[in-house]
Amino acid sequence: MIALVRFKLAAYARSHRLFQPMIGLFAMLAVFYSSTVPPGSELSSYADSAGLLVVVFAWAARGLLDTEPATQRLISMTAAGRPGREVGAGLLAALAVNLGMAAIAIVLPLGIGFAAMPSPGDLAQGVALHLLGLIAGTALGMLTSTPILSSPAVSMLALFGGYLALLLISLTPVGRFTVPIMPWMRAANDGALGEALPTLAAATLFWSVAGVVAYVRLRRTRP
């Protein structure tokens, strides 16, 4: 399956589709860190970054999964031995790309965004939030990829509309039970992220896994 992951990553890189979310990533980071973050506010910045980059992670995952033409996916399924391996390789490749983008979002402000180095605890929580963001974004990207939504217009609308819906719902009282983007931003601002993180992570992981399971089930008849 690793060879198939490498094939998908090579196709993605050579197709130049990677540029689109990368431009989005750097544009967002430029806005986030246009003024230096004062000491003590690093975790709050990381929480905003992780929450707002979910849409970029979704865009990257969707672009990667849509790079292979539909018929090539059929060839890849038989070459890999069974369809599940092709679906799994797509998931791993999307996570790999988003891990790289999340790493940039974590490391870049250490050099040019923060006035001082964050504490190890804040850095760890920032990494955790970006991991949650990339997992949620990858799931959203998978559900809006071509095998699931064949119309590019509907797909883009679902991707950006879905992200907006996540943001708006997470503002409401039921927000903690969906992907809690706003609650994790608020908790970081209030200095209460440490105790809230397990609950926030559980809700994010639950919905992300549900999204991936739905994608895998739908792909059974949408190769």
Place this chain on the structure above:
Amino acid sequence: MRLSQVSFRYSRRGPWILRDVELMLRPGSVIEVTGRNGAGKSTLLRLLAGIIPPSRGTVTDRPRVVGYAPDVFPVDQPFTVTAYLTHMTRIRRASPAAADELAVRLNATHLMDQPVGDLSKGSAQKIGLIQSLLAPPGLLILDEPFAGLDEQTRIELPVIIGEIAAGGGTVVVSDHQNQLQNFPGADHWLVATGAVTARTGERPARAVIEVLVDAAEADGVEQKLRADGYTTRRAS
């Protein structure tokens, strides 16, 4: 390999494409699949290849290595032919020399440095065939493999099919162009109205019908007949 009571539809409320299909594929057999456009041939081939699961019924004893060549090879890929086949070789864990050997047999060595996106239909078809043969397949599925091929490759492909069958592999070919009509011992499946009718090792009886049409309509009538899977010859 056996298909038992296999039915398939693409969605829960969608129409049945295939219903209660019962088929046996013997090792070493060559099967020619025909049927009109939209009859479900490609769906049947995808079920056989394991790309889609049956909605009902079971497929058992599918060989471990399956080769699949689609009717139209996807050229919208950012690789040279060599880079593409190198990736496919690694995915299949096949011999690194396999692609070059097959390129020689299928008259494709001159294509190896070309971008996949620059290939003509026939050239792309050859790359689709090569990738399907990289690892010796226990089950080889070819969807309209003769379309666009040059004369040398049209002659060579049945030889390769025969070699795979002689080695115990099963070969299933969707073949509108009837290039396998003289293949010795080939079984024949007709896909129509959701059913698959199998005839073992014999050709269906054929009849010749003369159809007189206006010269201006000849192209259109011929295209319709060919699209429905019939062989046509112009008398004038």
